[in-house]
Amino acid sequence: MDRFADRVALVTGAAQGIGAATARRLAAEGATVAVVDLTAERAGPVVDEIVAAGGSAIAVGCDVTDPVAVDAMVDRVVTDHGRLDILVNNAGITRDNLLFRMPADDWDAVLRTNLSSMFHCCRAAQPHMVPARYGKIVNLSSRSALGNRGQVNYAAAKAGVQGLTATLAIELGPYDINVNAVAPGFVATSMTAAVAARIGVDPDEHRRQVAERTPLRRVGQPAEIAAVIAFLASDDASYVSGQTLYVNGGAR
Template sequence: MSRFTDRIAVVTGAAQGIGAATARRLADEGAEVAVVDLTAERGAATVEAITEAGGKARAYGCDVADEADVHGVFDAITEDFGGLHILVNNAGITRDNLFFKMPRSDWDAVLTVNLTSAFNCAQAAQSRMVEQRYGKIVSLSSRSALGNRGQANYAAAKAGIQGLTATLAIELGPYGINVNAVAPGYIATSMTAATAARVGASAEDHQRLVAERTPLRRVGQPEEIASVVAFLASDDASYVSGQTLYVNGGAR
């Protein structure tokens, strides 16, 4: 497929997990991809996988929670690639704890990295997209936006992504920009492995327990989220905007 021929895509948090899978998927379909993570070195493996498969990618280091750093790296990406058409806000962290034990620093860190970073990147991207009257912004929310024990900070940030998405769709829609979000359920990544460790379980045992209460009787894979992100970033979804699509194996 070549849905993204001549498209330039930026994927944040693209060194691993869903971000890496998304960067690879967009490149497989023809996009030139800016692989953004905290350091360029962290994104090198993703770039290597893309180039070995015949795609085009380049790694950039950026603290997406830092507004000046974000605007600087978007300037560099636009200059290096000659444009910007797709933004995937994927960067995120967890600092899980029960609410009464959660330090303010963990609240601030998760809200900043998971929500403020999406604001920073979308604001940097939209000026280019408005000028060309075309753009796709897809941000990663989570099933945890509905509430999850031990994740007051993460749930609040991911619920915020949904509100940000709906609002940007209203404001940017007149300029030909689609804005959507994907809310994954349990996906087998290093982040969910860390959640398992927090509750004293192995990643495998934790996945088995989650699978037992998921209608499809399994957990998800990063590539399955990447395929949904790719749809929303494509012109196949040209009349889809302001939506949050839950991808969670049918869980309620």
């Protein structure tokens, strides 16, 4: 498939996990992908994989919590490639703790990285998408948006992503820009492995426990989330906007 031939995509937090899988998937379907992470060096190995497979990608370093840096990063991508068609806001961190143990700095860091960064990236992208009357924005939310013990900061940020998505769909829809969100359940990534380590559980055992209470009896893989993101970023989803799609193996 070449659903993204001649399209330019930008994926944040793309050095690993869901972001890396998304960058690979978009490139495999023809997009030129800006693989964005905190430093270009971190993004480099994913770019090397894409290029080795015959795709087109560049590594871009950017602190997406810094609006000035975001503006410069988006301007660079558009200057180098002439356009920006797809924005995938994936960058995120966790700083889990119960409310009474959570420092204000950990609240602020998660809200800044997981929510405010999306505002900065969307605001920087829209001046390029609006005149083109074309754009696909996909934001990463989470099942934790429904509430999850020990994640008051993460849950609040990911719920905010859904409100941001619904509102931007209303504001940008008249310019033929689709804005949607994906809310994964448990996905086997280095981030979820780190969460397991912090609570003193072996990552494999943690995944097994999650799989037991998931209707499909397994955890998700980054490539499965990337496939849904790719659908929402494609013209196959041309009449889908303002939605949050939960991808969680049937969990309730």
